[in-house]
Amino acid sequence: MPLAPWRSPLARALHRNRALVYARYLQLATVRSDGRPANRTVVFRGFWGETNQLQFVTDARSEKAAQIESSIAGELCWYFPKTREQFRIAGTLTLVRHSSSDLNLLQARQSAWQALSEGARSQFTWPDPGKPRATQAEFELSPPATDIPLPQFCLLLLDPNWVDHLELRGEPQNRWQYQRQDGNWSMQPVNP
Amino acid sequence: MPLAPWRSPLARALHRNRALVYARYLQLATVRSDGRPANRTVVFRGFWGETNQLQFVTDARSEKAAQIESSIAGELCWYFPKTREQFRIAGTLTLVRHSSSDLNLLQARQSAWQALSEGARSQFTWPDPGKPRATQAEFELSPPATDIPLPQFCLLLLDPNWVDHLELRGEPQNRWQYQRQDGNWSMQPVNP
Numbered sequence: 576m577p578l579a580p581w582r583s584p585l586a587r588a589l590h591r592n593r594a595l596v597y598a599r600y601l602q603l604a605t606v607r608s609d610g611r612p613a614n615r616t617v618v619f620r621g622f623w624g625e626t627n628q629l630q631f632v633t634d635a636r637s638e639k640a641a642q643i644e645s646s647i648a649g650e651l652c653w654y655f656p657k658t659r660e661q662f663r664i665a666g667t668l669t670l671v672r673h674s675s676s677d678l679n680l681l682q683a684r685q686s687a688w689q690a691l692s693e694g695a696r697s698q699f700t701w702p703d704p705g706k707p708r709a710t711q712a713e714f715e716l717s718p719p720a721t722d723i724p725l726p727q728f729c730l731l732l733l734d735p736n737w738v739d740h741l742e743l744r745g746e747p748q749n750r751w752q753y754q755r756q757d758g759n760w761s762m763q764p765v766n767p
Numbered sequence: 768m769p770l771a772p773w774r775s776p777l778a779r780a781l782h783r784n785r786a787l788v789y790a791r792y793l794q795l796a797t798v799r800s801d802g803r804p805a806n807r808t809v810v811f812r813g814f815w816g817e818t819n820q821l822q823f824v825t826d827a828r829s830e831k832a833a834q835i836e837s838s839i840a841g842e843l844c845w846y847f848p849k850t851r852e853q854f855r856i857a858g859t860l861t862l863v864r865h866s867s868s869d870l871n872l873l874q875a876r877q878s879a880w881q882a883l884s885e886g887a888r889s890q891f892t893w894p895d896p897g898k899p900r901a902t903q904a905e906f907e908l909s910p911p912a913t914d915i916p917l918p919q920f921c922l923l924l925l926d927p928n929w930v931d932h933l934e935l936r937g938e939p940q941n942r943w944q945y946q947r948q949d950g951n952w953s954m955q956p957v958n959p
Contacts, residue, residue, distance in 0.1 A: 595848075602844045604796035604806035611840035612804050614796035616853050648803035652794045656787070656848075661808050701939060701958060708956035714939040747893060747906040764900035766893060 579627045579760050581738040581753045585662055592657045601653035603631070603733075605639055605668070606646045613642055619653075620690065623683055623732055629664070631731040632687055632695075635672055636703050640729060643670045649733055659743040666735035673726045680730070688724035699725045741767060771819045771952050773930040773945045777854055784849045793845035795823070795925075797834045797860070805834055811845075812882070815875055815924055821856070823923040824879055824887075827864055828895050832921060835862045841925055851935040858927035865918045872922070880916035891917045933959060 592598035599619045607613050620630040629651070633639055643649070651664040671680045688696065700716040702709035719725050738753040748767035753760055784790035791811045799805050812822040821843070825831055835841070843856040863872045880888065892908040894901035911917050930945040940959035945952055 597846070597848045600846060602794035602796075602806060602846075604794075604804035604842070606798055606802060606804050610798060610802070610838070611857065612796035612798050612842045613855075613857075614794060614806060614842040614844040615855055616844060616846045646802070650796070650804045650806040652806040652808060654789070654792060654794075654808050656789045663805075663807055665803065665805075698939075698959075704958050705944075706958050708942075709958055747890075750900075752897075766896050766898050766901055767890075 576626055580762055588655045592655045598655055601651050604650045605642045607642055608645045628732045628734045633729050633731050635727040635729050643668045661741045663739040664735045665737040666733045669732040671730040684730040687730045693718050699728050768818055772954055780847045784847045790847055793843050796842045798838045799834055800837045820924045820926045825921050825923050827919040827921050835860045853933045855931040856927045857929040858925045861924040863922040876922040879922045885910050891920050
């Protein structure tokens, strides 16, 4: 699969902002089962292999896992502070659970687990996220195995079909929209 | 109206991150008319008077204005890089257009216009946002009057009913949820 045309400006932004650890933090919007939006910070975990799909990790017990089951549409908003530019990336979400029957996806899930730090893996042993606060002891289980993901560990993929790139620098600002149709990407400069 | 209990930790985060201009940038999720989420960076413009409503500005010609007409639910995601904490703020949106019949809201809209920099006000003279790129000359109109907002200028208010505050610092992390019911706020420590 060829790289989508927005991959090059996004790679440049990632490179130029690489000194900021939070340049890999971005916001994922989903829709709740009652139709209201939800929005939270997620950590970019790279692209899945040779595809244009962005990788994240999440917990099967989190609200967003349930939201994605009922509505697969997602939109990312990614602001890069140093270069003052924003990427909005809309697409469809795939939640890869331990029960997935797709061997390629299961392999990607395992690789994502192994790529996590021990601290990040340990968070999946914590008590149910969003539930009333548990005791300190319940947060102090031993770190999980490196090779086999815990059942609640999920890989989350976003397959983009629309990207909006805004550069705040520039007078006036620059903005481009990328659209995927029948597998092909087109690009249009638009007004900021 | 008394300050909501999440106002104090939010004020502290704003203060501790005040050296970063982008600590006032946050992400607003809304829902499109087809049910998919939308997500973009907005600039926090303070609270409206003595209320707990957050103020933003937007252009009546933008997509988000149309989205808010069809669905008033919004969720903000606000990440503070220096103190490594996140506020998720869900509530209902009010778009204050020039045609509003509420005199208090019209006054707030006028104050928001006057508080903008000349550069920010000038952006409202630019050609239709999101439309195919106009010529350079179309971006070079003279700056609008300071005292009377352009018709396309809108004040946007978010009236919160749910706030989720996560501190990444801490082992384990700290997280609190605030909920408004019948006008009263309650608070619950929850698992991160």
